[in-house]
Amino acid sequence: MGLKLSSVSHHFDGHLAVDDFNLSVGHGELVCLLGPSGCGKTTSLRLAAGLEDLQQGTISIGGRMVADGVSSLPPESRDIGFLFQDFALFPHLTIADNVAFGLDKMADAEKKARVLEVLSQVGMETRGDSFPHMLSGGQQQRVALARALANRPNLVLLDEPFSGLDSALRSQVRDQTLHLLKKSGVSTLMVTHDPEEAMFMADKIALMREGRIVQFGPPADLYCRPVEEFVATFFGEVNDFESEVGSDGHIATPFGGLESAGLTIGTKVKVLIRPEALILSSDDSNNEVEVMASRLLGRSSLIHLKGGEGGHFHSRMPSNFLPKEGEKLGVKLDLTQTFVFPAK
Amino acid sequence: MNTTDTRTVSFTGLIRLKLQVVNGWSLSLLFIAFLVAIPVLVVFGFVFVPTGEVWSHLVETVLSTYVLNSLWLMLGVGSGTLIIGTGTAWLVTMCRFPGHRILNWALLLPLAVPAYVIAYTYTGLLDYAGPVQSELRELFDWTTSRDYWFPAVRSLGGAIAMMSLVLYPYVYMLARAAFLEQSVCVLEASRTLGKTPFQSFRFVALPLARPAIAAGLALALMETLNDFGTVHFFAIDTFTTGIYRTWLGLGEPAAAAQLGACLMIFITALVMLERHSRGRAKFHHTTSKYRRIKKFELRGLRGGFALLACFLPVFLGFLLPAAILLGWTIETPEEWMNAAFWGLAWNSFVLAASASILAVCVALFLSYGVRLHPTWLNRTAVRAASLGYAVPGTVIAVGIMLPFAWLDNQIDAWMRSIFGISTGLLLTGTIAAVVFGYLVRFLSVSFNTVEAALGKVTPSMDAAARTLGVPPGKTLLKVHLPIIRGSLLTAGVLVFVDVMKELPATMIMRPFNFTTLAVRTFELATDEQLAEASSAALAIVLVGIVPVILINLAIARSRPGEE
Ligand SMILES: Nc1ncnc2c1ncn2[C@@H]1O[C@H](COP(=O)(O)OP(=O)(O)OP(=O)(O)O)[C@@H](O)[C@H]1O
Ligand SMILES: [Mg+2]
Numbered sequence: 015m016g017l018k019l020s021s022v023s024h025h026f027d028g029h030l031a032v033d034d035f036n037l038s039v040g041h042g043e044l045v046c047l048l049g050p051s052g053c054g055k056t057t058s059l060r061l062a063a064g065l066e067d068l069q070q071g072t073i074s075i076g077g078r079m080v081a082d083g084v085s086s087l088p089p090e091s092r093d094i095g096f097l098f099q100d101f102a103l104f105p106h107l108t109i110a111d112n113v114a115f116g117l118d119k120m121a122d123a124e125k126k127a128r129v130l131e132v133l134s135q136v137g138m139e140t141r142g143d144s145f146p147h148m149l150s151g152g153q154q155q156r157v158a159l160a161r162a163l164a165n166r167p168n169l170v171l172l173d174e175p176f177s178g179l180d181s182a183l184r185s186q187v188r189d190q191t192l193h194l195l196k197k198s199g200v201s202t203l204m205v206t207h208d209p210e211e212a213m214f215m216a217d218k219i220a221l222m223r224e225g226r227i228v229q230f231g232p233p234a235d236l237y238c239r240p241v242e243e244f245v246a247t248f249f250g251e252v253n254d255f256e257s258e259v260g261s262d263g264h265i266a267t268p269f270g271g272l273e274s275a276g277l278t279i280g281t282k283v284k285v286l287i288r289p290e291a292l293i294l295s296s297d298d299s300n301n302e303v304e305v306m307a308s309r310l311l312g313r314s315s316l317i318h319l320k321g322g323e324g325g326h327f328h329s330r331m332p333s334n335f336l337p338k339e340g341e342k343l344g345v346k347l348d349l350t351q352t353f354v355f356p357a358k
Numbered sequence: 359m360n361t362t363d364t365r366t367v368s369f370t371g372l373i374r375l376k377l378q379v380v381n382g383w384s385l386s387l388l389f390i391a392f393l394v395a396i397p398v399l400v401v402f403g404f405v406f407v408p409t410g411e412v413w414s415h416l417v418e419t420v421l422s423t424y425v426l427n428s429l430w431l432m433l434g435v436g437s438g439t440l441i442i443g444t445g446t447a448w449l450v451t452m453c454r455f456p457g458h459r460i461l462n463w464a465l466l467l468p469l470a471v472p473a474y475v476i477a478y479t480y481t482g483l484l485d486y487a488g489p490v491q492s493e494l495r496e497l498f499d500w501t502t503s504r505d506y507w508f509p510a511v512r513s514l515g516g517a518i519a520m521m522s523l524v525l526y527p528y529v530y531m532l533a534r535a536a537f538l539e540q541s542v543c544v545l546e547a548s549r550t551l552g553k554t555p556f557q558s559f560r561f562v563a564l565p566l567a568r569p570a571i572a573a574g575l576a577l578a579l580m581e582t583l584n585d586f587g588t589v590h591f592f593a594i595d596t597f598t599t600g601i602y603r604t605w606l607g608l609g610e611p612a613a614a615a616q617l618g619a620c621l622m623i624f625i626t627a628l629v630m631l632e633r634h635s636r637g638r639a640k641f642h643h644t645t646s647k648y649r650r651i652k653k654f655e656l657r658g659l660r661g662g663f664a665l666l667a668c669f670l671p672v673f674l675g676f677l678l679p680a681a682i683l684l685g686w687t688i689e690t691p692e693e694w695m696n697a698a699f700w701g702l703a704w705n706s707f708v709l710a711a712s713a714s715i716l717a718v719c720v721a722l723f724l725s726y727g728v729r730l731h732p733t734w735l736n737r738t739a740v741r742a743a744s745l746g747y748a749v750p751g752t753v754i755a756v757g758i759m760l761p762f763a764w765l766d767n768q769i770d771a772w773m774r775s776i777f778g779i780s781t782g783l784l785l786t787g788t789i790a791a792v793v794f795g796y797l798v799r800f801l802s803v804s805f806n807t808v809e810a811a812l813g814k815v816t817p818s819m820d821a822a823a824r825t826l827g828v829p830p831g832k833t834l835l836k837v838h839l840p841i842i843r844g845s846l847l848t849a850g851v852l853v854f855v856d857v858m859k860e861l862p863a864t865m866i867m868r869p870f871n872f873t874t875l876a877v878r879t880f881e882l883a884t885d886e887q888l889a890e891a892s893s894a895a896l897a898i899v900l901v902g903i904v905p906v907i908l909i910n911l912a913i914a915r916s917r918p919g920e921e
Contacts, residue, residue: 063825089825090825090829094825095826098818104819104823104837115836162826
């Protein structure tokens with residue numbers, strides 16, 4: 015087991031930032047901590063690193079208990095690597111010295127070899143004598159990653175490691191980082207607030223809200239089987255409306271009835287439909303909707319639809335699909351991307 | 359179930375509280391902070407010691423004079439520094455006139471001259487026997503002082519003028535920084551709304567800069583209250599001279615401490631005022647965009663006036679006194695071309711160097727300790743330890759001598775009763791006691807500098823080092839020290855120069871027969887040997903120029919947009 019946090023709670027001056035938090039990262043697994051701003055992601059990560067004193071719960075790394083709320087190992091004894099949002103390279107040390115910073119226990123020759131090895135893993139072996147300020151943002155990120163991995167830690171913690179990079183660079187660095195982490199086989203916990211990034215990187219995602227984990231599982235689970243409305247909406251825009259379970263046991267929608275999934279008759283429900291679940295075509299005339307506007311967004315088109323009594327829906331169709339305003343189209347519902355939750 | 363939960367929380371909470379205090383860094387931090395705060399605590403403690411007759415005697419006779427003189431002095435120096443400091447700061451930041459670039463930094467030069475030095479110099483120049491009056495008498499055939507009127511230098515007014523001339527740079531420095539910081543946009547907005555440049559200054563720039571100006575003013579006033587050399591020389595009885603006299607003249611340490619406590623209550627009010635205004639200063643930065651200030655061109659007569667207004671303070675506060683001192687020094691080679699003078703210089707150097715090294719080390723330890731464990735207790739302790747700058751040297755001296763003498767007596771009595779040996783005075787009147795006094799007084803100078811520098815090292819640096827397996831102490835050595843090296847040097851230099859200039863605490867606490875440049879200057883001047891005092895005074899002024907240069911460099915570096 016790479017990392018295990020059990021019943022961890024943490025408050026700042028009475029404000030509960032992390033609330034009864036349970037999470038485990040398997041050996042060699044990459045887990046993403048995802049959630050909106052201020053939900054306690056960074057705090058959880060810092061607790062795991064020992065940069066924040068644990069108040070309640072237990073934390074173990076690599077099967078070893080490192081903090082149990084009474085005593086705790088300081089960060090320097092936890093055998094971890096931490097990649098900071100601002101990279102935190104030491105400005106007074108060269109790249110090579112930065113990477114060698116935590117390698118005190120190695121003999122000089124071994125140290126040198128190891129520095130060269132990790133630097134070449136990130137493609138920076140020629141810049142060992144440069145200083146941090148002479149590198150670009152992407153290069154600094156790679157050096158910081160090399161530094162975090164240099165001592166072969168049990169666990170790597172990454173706090174929004176790509177947010178300091180511009181978007182063109184980000185996808186490239188993201189890709190390299192993923193492969194390097196996977197190749198080195200280290201257990202990783204990464205924080206992000208970008209669902210797409212989480213799905214790109216993660217073996218498993220833990221979605222957080224207000225200090226608690228809402229759902230934990232492989233990305234496909236969270237995307238296709240959200241346990242509550244918050245999860246479905248967090249992964250992208252949805253069409254939502256209220257309805258109720260009719261006397262025939264079905265839920266009425268402008269696009270046909272839905273199965274009630276065991277809910278009793280008369281239950282008020284919230285229906286969530288992803289735009290890509292509204293599949294438009296000219297031949298299907300079972301459920302007709304009227305096009306209000308359509309726009310090409312690049313890889314897909316967004317079609318604004320009028321449906322039911324004053325309802326307004328978005329449909330997302332692949333590539334260039336641009337029906338005219340006022341046109342009537344048939345719509346088919348993709349049930350794997352349609353979710354029903356009891357209304358609150 | 360819920361109740362058990364809460365109990366576990368509060369139980370572990372308790373252990374955590376204990377752990378916070380018990381860890382080594384916090385413990386040493388609290389100890390050092392306590393040590394440094396002792397003098398202030400002692401002085402305050404004496405408020406509760408009854409002194410009976412002495413105190414009522416003081417109240418009946420001299421106390422009202424002390425209070426009135428100190429108040430007049432503060433009022434005068436306050437207005438003087440405010441007008442000179444703010445006015446010149448506005449002119450050099452916002453206007454372009456002949457010489458504005460040189461004056462921009464030259465206006466800081468009087469900072470190098472201690473008030474007592476400028477007082478001796480002008481006394482030598484303007485006194486009855488001085489060259490100016492002699493020249494006038496010759497010119498107009500006057501024979502005695504009754505034949506003409508000439509302003510007396512040795513007066514309250516004279517003291518106000520002297521101190522204003524060397525203390526205005528505090529206001530100037532902070533006001534200038536505030537004006538530079540202000541977004542030019544607000545001033546331009548004011549202009550487009552139909553205000554003249556002067557009205558924009560009056561209604562926009564000045565109110566915005568008020569917290570900074572107040573902070574500068576508070577510094578100048580603290581220095582005013584701290585001053586001993588000037589008022590003693592001019593025979594003006596203020597709190598500071600009163601404490602000195604009650605202590606050494608009347609031999610009443612408790613009453614002296616109580617006078618000190620009165621003074622400190624006064625200063626506490628000042629400090630709180632300054633804190634209050636600084637608190638609001640946080641809301642200052644309205645924009646992060648830096649726009650180069652478009653300077654207002656002053657031509658012809660107006661340019662000339664601006665030049666004169668900015669040049670006069672530099673001339674009167676630095677150039678003239680420095681030139682006079684230089685002249686006298688050249689006239690009296692026997693005073694400094696001998697081993698005795700260099701012995702004095704060496705004494706000053708040793709004291710200043712050891713105090714500045716100590717002050718920087720302690721400041722580094724305290725600020726790093728708070729960074730590691732920013733608990734309420736630690737922050738309060740450190741704040742208390744750096745209050746010394748607000749406490750006049752005389753008061754600190756009293757606060758140190760009293761407990762040290764008591765401790766000496768205890769040790770002596772104990773040693774005599776056990777071993778039959780008299781140890782005499784082990785702490786009182788030693789170099790160590792003097793250096794400790796400097797530490798108490800100037801710790802905040804080094805602390806502020808070091809803390810600001812540490813603040814610029816992002817916390818993720820610490821975290822990075824820790825997660826890479828390096829413990830806190832080693833992190834300080836391997837990461838922070840190399841990064842903030844330059845600031846440590848600056849902090850050291852600032853303390854060094856302050857110690858070189860320091861007079862009252864040194865006077866009271868120095869070992870018997872141990873003299874420094876400042877003390878020598880004071881002694882000779884008190885004997886009316888003003889020319890003879892000039893070489894020591896000049897040495898102090900020359901050393902004092904170093905921080906002026908440092909401050910200018912720092913400002914130049916932090917303001918890339920400023921020409
Ligand atoms: N040192 C601190 N003192 C007081 N409150 C804090 C501190 N650090 C975090 N908090 C509070 O704890 C909560 C969680 O903060 P945290 O930094 O973990 O959020 P986050 O999920 O990382 O957010 P973001 O995505 O914006 O980085 C927030 O409400 C924050 O205000
Ligand atoms: Mg965060």
